[in-house]
Amino acid sequence: xxxxxxxxVCMILVxxxxxxxxxxxxxxxLAIGITLIESGxxxxxxxxxxxxxxxxxxxxxxxxxxxMVLPTPQALTLTSIVIGLATTALMLAFAVVIYRHRGxxxxxxxxxxxx
Amino acid sequence: xTFGVHAPILAIAVPLLGAFALPVFTKLHRSLxxxxxxxxxAFTCAMVITVAVQVFTSGVQVYTLGAASPTASVVQGGFPIxxxxxxxxxSAFMGLISALVGLASLVYSFGFLKEEQGKTLAMTLFFLLxxxxxxxxYTGDMFNFFVFLExxxxxxxxxVGYRTxxxxxxxxxxxxxxxxxxxxxxVLLSIGILYGEYGALNIAYLSSKVVGSQLDKIAxxxxxxxxxxxxxxxxxxxxxxxAYGEAPAQAAIVxxxxxxxxxxxxxxxLFTLFVGVLSAPAVGWLVASxxxxxxxxxxxxAVTQRDLGRLIAYGAVSQIGYMLLGVGVxxxxxxxxxxxxxxxxxxxxxxxxNDAATVGLLMLAAGVVRRATGxxxxxxLGGLGHDLKWTSGFFLLxxxxxxxxxxxxxxxxxxxxxxxxxxxxPILAAIAxxxxxLLLAVFARAFQGAFLGPRLREARxxxxxxLAAMGILAAVILAMGLAPGFFVEHLVGPAAxxxxxxxxxxxxxxxxx
Numbered sequence: 350x351x352x353x354x355x356x357x358v359c360m361i362l363v364x365x366x367x368x369x370x371x372x373x374x375x376x377x378x379l380a381i382g383i384t385l386i387e388s389g390x391x392x393x394x395x396x397x398x399x400x401x402x403x404x405x406x407x408x409x410x411x412x413x414x415x416x417m418v419l420p421t422p423q424a425l426t427l428t429s430i431v432i433g434l435a436t437t438a439l440m441l442a443f444a445v446v447i448y449r450h451r452g453x454x455x456x457x458x459x460x461x462x463x464x
Numbered sequence: 465x466t467f468g469v470h471a472p473i474l475a476i477a478v479p480l481l482g483a484f485a486l487p488v489f490t491k492l493h494r495s496l497x498x499x500x501x502x503x504x505x506a507f508t509c510a511m512v513i514t515v516a517v518q519v520f521t522s523g524v525q526v527y528t529l530g531a532a533s534p535t536a537s538v539v540q541g542g543f544p545i546x547x548x549x550x551x552x553x554x555s556a557f558m559g560l561i562s563a564l565v566g567l568a569s570l571v572y573s574f575g576f577l578k579e580e581q582g583k584t585l586a587m588t589l590f591f592l593l594x595x596x597x598x599x600x601x602y603t604g605d606m607f608n609f610f611v612f613l614e615x616x617x618x619x620x621x622x623x624v625g626y627r628t629x630x631x632x633x634x635x636x637x638x639x640x641x642x643x644x645x646x647x648x649x650x651v652l653l654s655i656g657i658l659y660g661e662y663g664a665l666n667i668a669y670l671s672s673k674v675v676g677s678q679l680d681k682i683a684x685x686x687x688x689x690x691x692x693x694x695x696x697x698x699x700x701x702x703x704x705x706x707a708y709g710e711a712p713a714q715a716a717i718v719x720x721x722x723x724x725x726x727x728x729x730x731x732x733x734l735f736t737l738f739v740g741v742l743s744a745p746a747v748g749w750l751v752a753s754x755x756x757x758x759x760x761x762x763x764x765x766a767v768t769q770r771d772l773g774r775l776i777a778y779g780a781v782s783q784i785g786y787m788l789l790g791v792g793v794x795x796x797x798x799x800x801x802x803x804x805x806x807x808x809x810x811x812x813x814x815x816x817x818n819d820a821a822t823v824g825l826l827m828l829a830a831g832v833v834r835r836a837t838g839x840x841x842x843x844x845l846g847g848l849g850h851d852l853k854w855t856s857g858f859f860l861l862x863x864x865x866x867x868x869x870x871x872x873x874x875x876x877x878x879x880x881x882x883x884x885x886x887x888x889x890p891i892l893a894a895i896a897x898x899x900x901x902l903l904l905a906v907f908a909r910a911f912q913g914a915f916l917g918p919r920l921r922e923a924r925x926x927x928x929x930x931l932a933a934m935g936i937l938a939a940v941i942l943a944m945g946l947a948p949g950f951f952v953e954h955l956v957g958p959a960a961x962x963x964x965x966x967x968x969x970x971x972x973x974x975x976x977x
Contacts, residue, residue: 386646390649390653393656422659425659440638444638447631447638
């Protein structure tokens with residue numbers, strides 16, 4: 350009996366992430382904002398597959414005639430988490446290299462590419 | 465022909481395997497790596513051409529993963545349970561573009577990249593990007609589309625920023641990565657919404673079930689936003705000039721093909737997934753206006769550029785505008801089935817091929833300039849035509865083709881767009897013509913500044929591999945300019961038809977009638 354609450358929470362997370370992207374200038378914080386959006390989307394996918402009082406969708410372990418949650422969104426979420434790991438790692442690596450070159454993580458001070 | 469059945473998956477799997485095996489071969493010997501790369505590239509191109517021939521002669525090709533026969537994609541009751549690759553005329557056409565650009569990039573990188581500057585790494589990433597692009601174009605499944613989208617994002621950003629000993633490429637890569645990731649997540653969110661509503665990820669099945677609810681409209685908006693972010697259309701174009709300008713030349717042309725793969729995703733979403741429920745004139749107007757805005761903003765920004773790479777990059781962004789304009793006009797005319805709508809679609813789709821060839825040629829020529837002089841700053845370049853005769857010729861050809869000077873290919877596609885967008889609104893056509901004129905002025909100035917005038921310094925001539933790569937693209941440009949009718953009839957026409965009225969065929973092929 351939780352209704353649409355999980356979806357609302359997911360969208361709040363996505364909104365927070367977008368707000369972080371727009372309002373912060375530190376490269377690490379930008380990466381955190383993107384991770385927030387990603388977590389919101391992942392939670393959204395998992396919440397989609399939830400069935401009231403469902404059990405884990407492992408056919409051989411489930412009690413007979415039990416309701417199972419949907420397995421597909423969980424598979425999607427796993428894939429999405431792995432992709433998220435790669436993108437986050439890559440962004441942080443770029444941030445480290447930028448810091449070594451410039452000695453700052455402030456996006457406003459990194460102006461070489463403006464215009 | 466049993467082997468040909470497997471061509472779609474081989475076109476994706478072979479470059480993927482090729483990418484990961486490449487560093488292993490380098491450990492053994494460098495010449496082994498070059499042979500391997502050439503073999504993988506040739507095989508992938510052969511597979512893409514096989515797919516295209518099959519699609520253009522016998523209709524939509526469906527390949528089912530994990531099942532013995534392609535007809536096993538659907539269980540009783542029409543519910544698709546398997547992952548499918550579905551290749552129709554548009555997908556096959558996009559595959560050909562990717563293959564052409566990939567081939568040119570591969571040939572160019574043999575002569576362009578230096579061993580001590582991560583040649584193996586760059587080639588590995590290139591093959592990954594190639595596999596991701598072909599996957600985006602061939603897949604028949606929304607989630608796989610997202611996965612391949614992210615594969616291209618990661619590979620593309622690594623290609624932009626792998627030269628970590630300089631600061632600018634890495635900054636461009638960070639910016640691009642942020643835009644790509646947010647765009648990709650918007651796409652994933654909308655895929656989640658669609659899955660929650662219809663319980664499926666198969667594009668054809670979704671298309672047959674979609675009802676046009678409020679949630680569908682949100683999903684469409686998210687897909688539109690996410691894919692346009694990746695395609696680099698205004699107002700989400702900020703990453704494009706940085707990425708194109710800073711990426712090494714052989715990577716920049718693949719980035720252009722990658723933005724086109726995102727545009728292909730947009731066409732697929734609009735014309736196959738949502739066409740039954742969206743209000744086509746409104747969305748068509750939106751896409752066409754975004755296209756006109758992209759042309760205007762990118763061309764005006766190009767006027768002020770002092771760096772050859774960024775100037776070409778803004779030229780590339782403006783070309784995205786022409787594609788959006790053409791296909792948007794087509795979508796606006798879709799519900800009334802006006803003839804000029806199909807003409808506009810042909811123009812927009814033909815322009816994708818033209819853009820890949822012309823912008824690719826310009827970027828490769830700019831790469832030669834950078835390698836010859838160590839700079840891309842127009843103020844300090846000049847008189848390169850004395851030493852780089854072939855490159856100057858190729859650059860001039862690219863400039864004329866990009867600006868749409870008859871009889872070159874850019875004129876053929878742009879004329880189709882002018883003619884048809886005028887029927888929708890003269891203002892759109894006026895912006896398109898104005899954009900072309902300004903573009904010619906900008907690029908004529910760049911050509912004059914870099915290649916003409918007295919010789920300022922000794923320039924290192926291009927290597928044969930680089931000339932060969934530019935020669936491939938130049939030959940395609942000339943062929944398309946001299947015989948545009950042939951290309952429109954045999955390649956562009958079927959691709960445009962596949963979007964225009966091919967949805968039912970696509971659905972029937974995947975869902976089994």
